[in-house]
Amino acid sequence: MRVDYKEDLDxxxxxxxxxxxxxxxxxxxxxxxxLIPEPNALVLATVDADGRPSTRTVLCKGLDADGVVFxxxxxxxxxxxxxxxxxASLTFPWxxxxxxxxxxxxxxKVSAEMTAEYFxxxxxxxxLGAWASQQSRPISSRAALNDALxxxxxxxxxxxxxxxxxxxxxxxxxxxVEFWQGRKSRLHNRIRLTVATGKVERLQP
Ligand SMILES: Cc1cc2nc3c(=O)[nH]c(=O)nc-3n(C[C@H](O)[C@H](O)[C@H](O)COP(=O)(O)O)c2cc1C
Numbered sequence: 001m002r003v004d005y006k007e008d009l010d011x012x013x014x015x016x017x018x019x020x021x022x023x024x025x026x027x028x029x030x031x032x033x034x035l036i037p038e039p040n041a042l043v044l045a046t047v048d049a050d051g052r053p054s055t056r057t058v059l060c061k062g063l064d065a066d067g068v069v070f071x072x073x074x075x076x077x078x079x080x081x082x083x084x085x086x087x088a089s090l091t092f093p094w095x096x097x098x099x100x101x102x103x104x105x106x107x108x109k110v111s112a113e114m115t116a117e118y119f120x121x122x123x124x125x126x127x128l129g130a131w132a133s134q135q136s137r138p139i140s141s142r143a144a145l146n147d148a149l150x151x152x153x154x155x156x157x158x159x160x161x162x163x164x165x166x167x168x169x170x171x172x173x174x175x176x177v178e179f180w181q182g183r184k185s186r187l188h189n190r191i192r193l194t195v196a197t198g199k200v201e202r203l204q205p
Contacts, residue, residue: 011181011189013200020177020193021065027099027179028063028092036096044070045089046081046107054081060092061118067173068103069110071118073135075166082107088172098182103174105195110169119163127161128152178203 015023031039040060047053054077062069068090073079082088086108092101119127132149139145156162174195181189188205 011179011191013191013202016179016191016193016200019065020174020179020195021063023179024063024101024177027094027097027101028060030097031092031094031099034094034097036094039094040092042068042070042090042092044078045091046078047085047087048077048081049084054078061169062171067105067171069114069169069171071115071167071169073130073133073164073167074109076135078136079166079170082170088170090172100180102178102180103172103176105173105175107170107172110171112163112168115168116163118169119167120160124161128156130167131156131161131164 028039038057038059041057042060043055044058045053045055056078058070058072058078060068061071074083086106087104088107089102089104091103094100119130122130128149131152132145139148176192176194178190178192183189183205186205190203190205191200192203193200
């Protein structure tokens, strides 16, 4: 079944005359309004030291003129890869409203202050989980993971959970932003903005 979506069939280069951010925000708001599950989920691609790509889903926790922010474990595979090759591609796959937003650009850690502010807003269980999980590393069993959680729960009992040193945000600063919008004709709209030059161009679908 195809979800009804607000048709915006004339996505054209002039929509990006004020930059990529207003349209990106509008599309995210449309995804929320359309009740798409996890509308702020995006697929993040990174490459390893051999240039081999990996993808996984993360949640967008910031969208502004400086780009997209998400939070993760800096020692995870993605964290290590971004610290080695500070470049990412990310896609919001809003399939239910026949749209896709792809941002490619450089990746950098956000400030410790910004991470601390976000971490403090998380539920305590998530804060403890960030301590308990050595994300992307093997573990012998579910029970061992539960033991790790019990240990940190006991350690921080009765006090605020601090930010783990290996945990924080990354910001992807856009170099290119591409808006894709499905058309019934299959001649879909693709409009790409190159941030450095401000060039906006239509791509063939
Ligand atoms: C809907 C969804 C949202 C997720 N959000 C995050 C997130 O915000 N941060 C994160 O580190 N992992 C998140 N994950 C888990 C990642 O997809 C991934 O399994 C994990 O980060 C390890 O990735 P890596 O081994 O490539 O570093 C999410 C998974 C799903 C399905």
